[in-house]
Amino acid sequence: MFARTKHRRVHFTGPFWIPDLSEMVPPGDYDVDEDEELIEGISWLAYRRVATFIRLPATAENKFRMRLLAIAPEELERLIAVDRHRAAISPSPKS
Template sequence: MFARTTHRTVHFDQPFWMPDLGETVPAGDYEVDEDEELIEGISWLAYRRVATFIKLPATAENKYRMRLIAIDPEELERLMQVDRNAAAIFPSLSP
């Protein structure tokens, strides 16, 4: 089975709540990794996403440890949409 990982950076203008962690994460840039595996048995190359992770930086609150947290891709998109909507409604709060 062939697999690949794609990397991207997402930006949040506002702090956001991560329900699975039960904590608020500060605004900023975050690296997101998406693991995909090749779908075999078809006549063209296609990949299926099997995992999505967001990297949270080391902070004093988490005892200076970087964390790689699994996140549902739909939840990540929802969090990003909430952040975009807040920036559109309250532009003075955005940097």
């Protein structure tokens, strides 16, 4: 079975809460890895996602340990959409 990992970076403008994590995650840029495997038996190349991970940086709260947290892809997309919606309706600070 052939597999691949797709990497992307997502940005959160505000803090967010990930289910199954007992802490608030600060705003910032986060690396996301999506593992996919080749679907065999069809006449074209197609992959299916089998796992999604978000990389959380080391902080004083988590005893300076980087964490790779499994997250449902639908939950990640929901968190991104909520963050974008919040950013769109929040008034921007004036200079």
